[in-house]
Amino acid sequence: MEKIKVGILGATGMVGQRFVQLLQDHPWFQVVAVAASPRSAGKTYEEAVKGKWKIDATIPNKVKSIKVVAVEEDINKIVSEVDFVFSALDLDKDKIGSIEELYASKDCPVVSNNSAHRWTADVPMIIPEINPQHTDLIDIQRKDRRWNKGFIVVKPNCSIQSYVPVIKALESYKPRKLIVTALQAISGAGKTFETWPEMNGNIIPLIKGEEAKSEKEPMKILGKIKDSHIEEAKTLTISATCIRVPVIDGHMTSVDIELEKKISKEKFVDAIVNYKNPISDLNLPSAPKQFMKYFEEEDRPQTRIDRDIENGMGITVGRLRQDSVLGWKFVSLSHNTIRGAAGGAILVAELLKAKGYLGK
Ligand code: NAP
DSSP states (O other): OOOEEEEEETTTSHHHHHHHHHTTTOSSEEEEEEEEOTTTTTSBHHHHTTTTOOSSSOOOHHHHTSBOEETTTTHHHHHHHOSEEEEOOOSOHHHHHHHHHHHHHTTOOEEEOSSTTTTOTTOOBOOTTTOGGGGGHHHHHHHHHTOSSOOEEEOOOGGGTTTHHHHHHTGGGOEEEEEEEEEEOGGGGTOOTTTOGGGTTOOBSOOTTHHHHHHHHHHHHTSEEETTEEEOOOSOEEEEEEEEOSOSSOEEEEEEEEESSOOOHHHHHHHHHTOOOTTGGGOOTTSOSSSEEEOOSTTOOOHHHHTTGGGGTOEEEEEEEEETTTEEEEEEEEOTTIIIIIHHHHHHHHHHHHTTSSOO
């Protein structure tokens, strides 16, 4: 099968590097263009990431010698060479929004990791195992914007990936309130301990803008398509605290949840483990075999030993117990740069390919 040609916007950054690593032997997609700022343009990929390669694996040979191009200046060259792009840019949000629209208007679909379009009414925000049906919004988006092949789809923030699946799994028990504290790794800020030595042995109780994302984005994902937008879920309220902790990868959350309907511990665990995954029949290459795993061991999940489960695409849950305030509490974990960023976006692209939105 001829592979679908992919470009990565922001390929030299931390998330961009993850895309490069995760796509190296992908059965459907092949990286043919790596784009970044004019600072990197003209260098080979290997030269451009010299001294700032942050992934615990070598740079894939297939990409090392590709010449980096400039996201804006070389747009016509890029769209002529690729079938779609992943966006992992980090610059002014309005600027990213208009760059992504420009690519889509030039018949180049965009699967974005960035927050610029998460609240654009006709742009779906997708976790494939939760709201794959929201891809239907693409047809409306294309029609309204008069885009022929292009479109924009986004994935949500890395902080919400480990608790939104649990809320979805418990849907029939009517979740009403949720208080979440997210303990977030430093790679979520694009940093390592070398580039952020202040994080050694330290905790910072602020991640700017993150709490609003953690409270609001689940409502769009759990919402329904109505006319040309997503009507947000209204029956649940979330209160979030996001804290930076001295961990390299893996966001852990501590969650208190109130359910309207009574549930036993066994049923709670059963809802998680036997969640009816709507994409399990599609056999997407990056999809975890088991979406959510529950640990009976009372000291799991742990960031270092459990974040890579299912190649970093699995969600792990543990420490489920009754709570005298909201009813139940648990701990959950997901890999922030894999499930929460590049891996999550690749899975979205695989879903789009399976539904006929990408490729010839
Ligand atoms: P990063 O390491 O700072 O990388 C930023 C990328 O954007 C680089 O490739 C950089 O190219 C490029 N860039 C910067 N200015 C540019 C310009 N003027 N024109 C074209 N390209 C430009 O950032 P990151 O951590 O990978 O994050 C990327 C995005 O993903 C951000 O929006 C972030 O919020 C989001 N995100 C990150 C995570 C995570 O875990 N890290 C998780 C979810 C979402 P140069 O190398 O040439 O400067």
